[in-house]
Amino acid sequence: MPKRRTLSVALIGTKFMGRAHSNAWRQAPRFFDLPADIQMAAICGRDRAETRRAAKTLDWERAVYNWKAIVADPTIDIVDICTPNDSHAEIAIAAADAGKAILCEKPLARNVTEARRMAEAVKRTRVANMVCFNYRRVPAIALAKQMIAAGEIGDRVYHFRARYAQDWIAGEKFPMVWRLQSKVAGSGALGDIGAHIIDLARFLVGEIAGVSAVNETFVKRRLTKNRSYAKVDVDDAVSVVGKFKNGAMLNLEATRFAHGRKNQLSFEINGSRGSLTFDLEKMNRLRFYDAKDPAHARGFRDIIVTEPNHPYIKNWWPAGHIIGYEHSFVDTIADFVNALVTRKRIQPDFADGLKTQRVLDLIQRAAH
Amino acid sequence: MPKRRTLSVALIGTKFMGRAHSNAWRQAPRFFDLPADIQMAAICGRDRAETRRAAKTLDWERAVYNWKAIVADPTIDIVDICTPNDSHAEIAIAAADAGKAILCEKPLARNVTEARRMAEAVKRTRVANMVCFNYRRVPAIALAKQMIAAGEIGDRVYHFRARYAQDWIAGEKFPMVWRLQSKVAGSGALGDIGAHIIDLARFLVGEIAGVSAVNETFVKRRLTKNRSYAKVDVDDAVSVVGKFKNGAMLNLEATRFAHGRKNQLSFEINGSRGSLTFDLEKMNRLRFYDAKDPAHARGFRDIIVTEPNHPYIKNWWPAGHIIGYEHSFVDTIADFVNALVTRKRIQPDFADGLKTQRVLDLIQRAAH
Amino acid sequence: MPKRRTLSVALIGTKFMGRAHSNAWRQAPRFFDLPADIQMAAICGRDRAETRRAAKTLDWERAVYNWKAIVADPTIDIVDICTPNDSHAEIAIAAADAGKAILCEKPLARNVTEARRMAEAVKRTRVANMVCFNYRRVPAIALAKQMIAAGEIGDRVYHFRARYAQDWIAGEKFPMVWRLQSKVAGSGALGDIGAHIIDLARFLVGEIAGVSAVNETFVKRRLTKNRSYAKVDVDDAVSVVGKFKNGAMLNLEATRFAHGRKNQLSFEINGSRGSLTFDLEKMNRLRFYDAKDPAHARGFRDIIVTEPNHPYIKNWWPAGHIIGYEHSFVDTIADFVNALVTRKRIQPDFADGLKTQRVLDLIQRAAH
């Protein structure tokens, strides 16, 4: 029997995504029977005090203050990139060149040029790589994928319609943050939340053939920490229509200006024999209309996706106990580790992330 | 070919129920292919001006001010009783003795004694008779009945649970009205709205074997038109548990003190192979859980009961167009006229209404 | 006191819309205190037997088989046009020239040219005129309009997003009907159901500045009554993004290929201080998010629009009793009669219908 491997992980980034990924690395071995042990070796951030605190709270062995030290460290197997979008390319390419397996937060990069260089780097170096579009592993969405693949909504898709709506910057007095600056974020609602529904469109329906789009920046300037105003040079919202290569119609909207919508990633897919709908604000549910049900008893079924035969659920709690946002990251990392050890390809990889980036780019150009 | 018959109708009562029944008599021939013509001959009320106005607005040929004139009129075929509960017995018995077909608003009477006399009168005189428990003919409820009869939730019922909740007297300042006086109404929430869910319990599941109950009068006195206070001597709410003769468990609640519930007649039935739920505030829907659906795709189906194959719907609008409260009365009257002409028995008749009255009585005694 | 006027109405068309309008003419005087009496003088259709039957069932005094006879009849005051779209212009212009008040089903015409001629005719002849976009008078939508006007969602609208989805032709075997033929219908889902949400966009938010669109005909040919195939030359679905003149973003979708959606006219409006959502499949509800609610207790309010202080409701039933599809037509006709008698302008008139037609045209050209 071969000796069980230990995978040493370093995570770069200490903010929201750093916390979500840390939790996932910590929880994955507790709920999944992983083929390797996980060593949470290092967390890296620029602010020393904050990074030390994060290491302690989030249970990393050590704090590091320069990502290059991580990449240069031969004991590290996996680099997990949770930084703002403007550093993804540089870190990922260096990590690939150092032979590290890479998990990178979405969107893959600020633009297609960066994303292409990243995809080329991992192809060249043959390192394991994945973009963390975590929502693919929400059980209800994974179930939707299975049902579509099994033909449960028919052999043809007519419509994919998705909306990612939030309201956290809908107030004019919300201050300037990095996500509202093109230099760091690349784009606004489009790249931040729109990227998720584009990834899901491609995951669930197929490649996109063409788009028309409009976007808007409703609040043109925001107050900075220096009490001066800075220009918002990214989109506050974007709305897209288009077609898939398979003939299905596409309708997408991403906005942070929808009062009352806290984290509403929702979609509806209409096929030739049925429909599916999902809303992340009710993430343990999938609604399914089966046009083959008896005529008197047709209606959207409100499936509570917490049964042992639903994707990922048997790893969590007994039937009927709902899971939350963070679990999608644990599922993602468990799959990543499994693929890494068994040397199987995993989706979405950087090549896949590049395709999503091309669609982001297409939309941005269409909106101008 | 026999000459087509004309049925001459007189309605007693000009308030809410008078309006609802008038509309039904007027609309029934427009949407249903009735086996007789309907003549809206007379409406009867005590207030002359109001009754004349009602006759004109509601399209009755003449206004009458004493119900005895109706009963004595040999040209009248059908008497429709929409008065407060304390006059049901007297009118109905006189109408039966005069050989009139009778439609009577629910509850049949103030108490079992009255109800028994009414049931005996129609039995003795063999006149067509019906109690207007209109909700039996809401399409979603009629569909529930069909599905239960067809075994779609299994051959055994475990639970029937219903609640009829409103909030129109939840404010302490709501004034005294006849529905809050035992002498006129018999009981409070129990007889007014509880009667409906007891009727549905019996209609959908079967006869009730025994009950325990509690009730309460939350606001003990109300302001009258004379600016003095009068005692509220009926229940504001009642809550009941019990068993059906077939072994199913019963849980009922009727209240007018549930803020936010405007007309929430809701029920859930759990059977050995599935469940059904209904809520009158969403009256065009029936929810159905089929435990025989594939394990990964089970969930309550939200059936929009507006398809041509649903009960009564083909008489109304094309698929997908919702109907309202008043339609249940039109459906009821159409069925009543059909039964009358074809001399078929119709449910719920007075004998059936008496059974419901016995349950009301049982609950009232249990609650003391 | 002036003598009370009687308005003599003739309705052209005996199918679905003919039935809906007939019901509205019959019911309006029963529920609304109209300033004139309504005489349901004549119904007109080409099929003699069917029209006679309709006259009897729907309660019209006489059947007529040529609309020109109606227009030529000096005793007729109001012409109500419920025919397929290809005859709207000819009938309406003739009726205007004959000095009749006109109610015309939507969309006003097959195209802008026809609509412009119609608008010019009523302007020239100064006859009362209205396009029957009945959904403006659904109480929940009328309430939304009031709330927006009162600033309850803020002084600025960010998003209007609407979808009108049905599934009645989603099956490939559904046969050819006039609504699928460009020559009669003008366009497909766009003009039939899309017209409603464009009207509501304009009613609730304002004029549209520009659009991008895609459309599709999923099933290219359908079986005719002759058992041969005919080409479907209208859109099965259309998806639109755009902007309003006031800067709000627009996202629209109309489709008849959404399995499970029976009559889902839904919209969401996001303003600077709140949001509103509506779904015709739950037509007695309006959802309202008030961003000014206390921070711990914010959430979409599910307003059951059946209270006496809600638009049109005091004419119907006591609080809490839901109404249906047909009531929107009664409300519309009551308003039309009131405006006619008091010589006030009513919305949407033909000039307004022309504006909607221009948007339909804009979308159709954008989609090519």
Place this chain on the structure above:
Amino acid sequence: MPKRRTLSVALIGTKFMGRAHSNAWRQAPRFFDLPADIQMAAICGRDRAETRRAAKTLDWERAVYNWKAIVADPTIDIVDICTPNDSHAEIAIAAADAGKAILCEKPLARNVTEARRMAEAVKRTRVANMVCFNYRRVPAIALAKQMIAAGEIGDRVYHFRARYAQDWIAGEKFPMVWRLQSKVAGSGALGDIGAHIIDLARFLVGEIAGVSAVNETFVKRRLTKNRSYAKVDVDDAVSVVGKFKNGAMLNLEATRFAHGRKNQLSFEINGSRGSLTFDLEKMNRLRFYDAKDPAHARGFRDIIVTEPNHPYIKNWWPAGHIIGYEHSFVDTIADFVNALVTRKRIQPDFADGLKTQRVLDLIQRAAH
């Protein structure tokens, strides 16, 4: 500055609750700023292999096979009892006598006699003690408590109505398990899930004055592992009506025979100025009807309880990210540790658990 304390924990039980509590001990220090360090010292179970596996997977330092060794170990500060109900009393009393702080799964015991002995033991020994009614710490329920306390639904409660419904044994072929045996479980649905809603009734509204009840065992015998049948001697369902000491009415139902209900702990509270409703299957939501809202805009608000100002949420994720079942245990354990270190009393303690046990007992006797 005093030295930071380390609390050494031993958990007894390796099944569902063992896993849920293990996760909570592991996660609490990662999300809450606890006043002490947590040492996950030992997990105890009878099956050696299974317990060793649990220790490894769930991250406990060592496996122990006899709970008496735990109680006897002076290095252990906290004993967490996650065993079946029949061993709660013996373990808890021994732990109290050994001076351990105790967290005990609900229900506190099989009956009042046991519960009283347990309450006396912790009172006598003055050890910190808590019953794990975890749902009190679901953010939406904690928010409901705050809102009631602040008078947001008025100064008087009219109705508390709760239902805990599941369907996992609704099939006749589901085998015998310990939860269906009176000797181990004490009671059936009543003690297992009914206990939760009784605890919430007392938590949210107040003490219960009296009850009437019915119960039923629908499936009287179940197949054991030995392929023979054993009698089910606990209730499958129980239904209760009653009154609170403050005059509010009570209606409770607990059942495992409601097909489609996976883990539906739901309640509705109607007060003199508003209402609250909750459903564990939508656990991140609280619905609130405020009768003081403007008359045209009243409706149940669907509050998504994921904002930083909601209870416990700032410890988890940014606004809008939903949490799951397991988080209620982490919140509970964080509160327990805080109370332990600061020597504050915590609810529900054993004295409180005894009161719930008395209500369970009252219901059981009423149902006979």
